[in-house]
Amino acid sequence: MRIAVLGTGSVGRAVAARAAELGHQVTIGTRDVGATRAGEYAGWAAQHPEIGLATLAEAAADAELVVNATNGSGSLPALTAAGAANLAGKVLLDIANPLDFGAGFPPTLSVVDTDSLAERIQREFPQAKVVKSLNTMTAELMVRPRQLADGAHSVFVSGDDAEAKRIVTGLLTSFGHTDVIDLGDLSTARGAEMLLPLWLRLYGRLDTAVFNVKVVR
């Protein structure tokens, strides 16, 4: 697949590198290509020559699947810059969490309970096929789940489009996920996003980010 990964942070890099390793054609989208190339991204990029770098709009325009790996607070601006027309009809895998660090740690959620970031994105880009997933674990586990308990833990998908969820599930499975739980329509992303406050407290107690929840049943 041609995959655009919007966001140059740890999540974007992890997803881009893993997808490229699996044979996908990957372009990372960034707000300012020159500034990104001039920054510490350059060192990482040198190790991943197969991964392209383009503007948000260029990356999205050329992709079949778009990954939102931006910060929650920057997601709507970044997707707006990517362009509604460039997202139309495409699977939009949303990994972002609406964390608000305005009052320090622990962060609160900027959208919660009766709405979710995923639903906001879907309302803003009604022609995209938004699927929420992977936001409930640290970046390295998203793409290499087998490194923890040989993958015996769970990942959730939420979305209104069954085919889009099937495509995302296929990608997750190729990453190594063995327990992909389809929670239902996109409003179920509220539950997945609301796991973050617990995740952050567990992170504080466990002294590692390499943990995940398994739904035992």
Next chain:
Amino acid sequence: MRIAVLGTGSVGRAVAARAAELGHQVTIGTRDVGATRAGEYAGWAAQHPEIGLATLAEAAADAELVVNATNGSGSLPALTAAGAANLAGKVLLDIANPLDFGAGFPPTLSVVDTDSLAERIQREFPQAKVVKSLNTMTAELMVRPRQLADGAHSVFVSGDDAEAKRIVTGLLTSFGHTDVIDLGDLSTARGAEMLLPLWLRLYGRLDTAVFNVKVVR
């Protein structure tokens, strides 16, 4: 221990029966003893003659540990009826979830993100030692965790008083819990309460309430 269980519903009955089975002296507290005795509670009570029934205030007055097993919306009124003086200095194990079914299913949370029901209770009854726990699973798993995966799943405790958490952890362990995770102070109960929206969606997908999360690390 002398344990008061406030609430006559499925959670209250499960905790009361299990604690009595383990040798504790258990009294269930209810708003109206006569009405409870006249209702369907009578059939359950006949099978548990060792468990007392009293008013909320009587039950709390006589107890060393008080369990809040009322509905989230009824918790503050029930605890007020139990009486601040009767809760003072005691461990108050809060199992309630602030679910608001006002807009139908799925419920929203009546307190969320920047506050929690547990913290509200603590503020209202500053002399009680509030510990949040067990609210993240179905009643029968709370008290018999070994019935699922031989207990290989997690339960959380949150609270400001270390000794109170130690006492609750002991009770949980006696129930059969093997992975009791101390999240930290009582504000961490926000995370535990915010797990409910995900729990409810999983309940809808898994066709059983007998599931739980395990924190794999």
